Amino acid sequence: MDPHDLVVVTGRRLQRVEEVLDGWFEVAAARGERFGSHHAHLIENLRRNTDGGKRFRPRMVLTAFETLGGTDLEVAARVAAAYELLHTALIVHDDVIDRDFVRRGRPNVSGSYRDRATTAGISLPLAEHRGMSVAVIAGDLALAGAYRLVDGCGADELTRGRLVELLDDAVSAAAAGEFADVDFSTHATMPSVDEVVEMERLKTAWYSFEAPLQAGAVVAGAGLATIDALGRFGRNIGIAYQIVDDVLGVFGEEDVTGKSSIGDLREGKRTVLIAYAATQPEWVDVHRLFGDPGLDTVGAARLRDALVTSGARDYAERLATDFANRAWEALAEDSVPASTRDELAPVVRAVLERTK
Known part of the structure; x- marks a missing residue:
C-alpha cells in the first residue's frame, strides 16, 4: 500500500518542495567544499539516496496546509522539505541499525561507502564498518538540515517556535521508538501487543503522519x-x-x-x-x-x-x-x-x- 497516491496536492506546491530540497543540497555541497572533498562527496551521496522518494511526509504537510486555507507556500514548502530530510536521516540511521546496505534496489549510503572500501582492497568486515560509520555521519547532516530548514522557513517567531517544537517531538519520538525496537530484539521475552503498538507509533506514525499534518496546520494558521x-x-x-x-x-x-x-x-x-x-x-x-x-x-x-x-x-x-x-x-x-x-x-x- 502506497499512501502517497492517496493524498493529492497540486504539482506546483510539490515542485516547490523539490526546489527547496535541491537548494539545500546545493548549499550543503558548497559549504562542504570548505571542509574537503570527502564532505562534498558525502553530501552528493546523501542526495542520491534522497532522490526517488515518494515524498509522503511533504504531501502530508502540504495537504493540511492547502486544505486549511494556507497562503504562504514558501514557508510550507520549507517545512515540508524539512520532514523529507528528517525521513532521510532516520532511514539512513535505521539502515545502520539493521545492517542493511541496499535500499530501493541500489546501494544505500552504507552500501556505497562499503563498496568503495572493498574496491580499495579493504577487507569486508572493515569495509562494512566504514560504510556504516559514514552513514551515521550522513544521517546527522540530514537531521541538522531538517532543523535548519524549519529555523529559516520565514515564519514569524511564534509560528517558528511551534514548528520547531513539533519537529523536536517527532525526533524524540522516533529515537524512543527505535530504541524500543532494538530493545525488543535483544530480549528473550516477547513484548506485549500494547508495547508493540506504542513502539510503532513512536518510531513511525509520529514523524510520518502526526507531526507533518500538525505542522501543515500550524503554517496555515489553524x-x-x-x-x-x-x-x-x-x-x-x-x-x-x-x-x-x-x-x-x-x-x-x-x-x-x-x-x-x-x-x-x-x-x-x-x-x-x-x-x-x-x-x-x-x-x-x-x-x-x-x-x-x-x-x-x-x-x-x-x-x-x-x-x-x-x-x-x-x-x-x-x-x-x-x-x-x-x-x-x-x-x-x-x-x-x-x-x-x-x-x-x-x-x-x-x-x-x-x-x-
Whole structure:
C-alpha cells in the first residue's frame, strides 16, 4: 500500500518542495567544499539516496496546509522539505541499525561507502564498518538540515517556535521508538501487543503522519482544536497503516508488496502479529523457528500457519481496523473542515480495504 497516491496536492506546491530540497543540497555541497572533498562527496551521496522518494511526509504537510486555507507556500514548502530530510536521516540511521546496505534496489549510503572500501582492497568486515560509520555521519547532516530548514522557513517567531517544537517531538519520538525496537530484539521475552503498538507509533506514525499534518496546520494558521484533531488522526491512521504493513510483510504477495515475505520472520521482527501469537498455545511448537537466520520457505510456511490458526492474523487485522476507525472519528470532528476531511478520507478507506 502506497499512501502517497492517496493524498493529492497540486504539482506546483510539490515542485516547490523539490526546489527547496535541491537548494539545500546545493548549499550543503558548497559549504562542504570548505571542509574537503570527502564532505562534498558525502553530501552528493546523501542526495542520491534522497532522490526517488515518494515524498509522503511533504504531501502530508502540504495537504493540511492547502486544505486549511494556507497562503504562504514558501514557508510550507520549507517545512515540508524539512520532514523529507528528517525521513532521510532516520532511514539512513535505521539502515545502520539493521545492517542493511541496499535500499530501493541500489546501494544505500552504507552500501556505497562499503563498496568503495572493498574496491580499495579493504577487507569486508572493515569495509562494512566504514560504510556504516559514514552513514551515521550522513544521517546527522540530514537531521541538522531538517532543523535548519524549519529555523529559516520565514515564519514569524511564534509560528517558528511551534514548528520547531513539533519537529523536536517527532525526533524524540522516533529515537524512543527505535530504541524500543532494538530493545525488543535483544530480549528473550516477547513484548506485549500494547508495547508493540506504542513502539510503532513512536518510531513511525509520529514523524510520518502526526507531526507533518500538525505542522501543515500550524503554517496555515489553524486553531488548536483542528491541530489536535489532525494529530489524533495521524496517530491512529499511522498505527493502523503500520500494523497492515507488518501483516503484508508476512502474508503479502512479494511481487505486489516488493518486499520479502520471509524477511521479517527470519529477522525475528516483533510485530502485533507475533506479540499476539506468542500468547497462544499454537506458538509453542514453532517459536524456535522465529528469528532463525537460516529459516527456509518450509519453516516460514509453518510460522504462517501458526499465525493463522492462533488467530493472530485476524486479531492484527481487526486491530488495524479499530485504529483506522479511531482515525476517522478524529477526522469527523467539527473542527476539521470538509475540504481536509475529503482529502484525507481516502487514506482511511485504503487502510480498511487492505485489512479485509
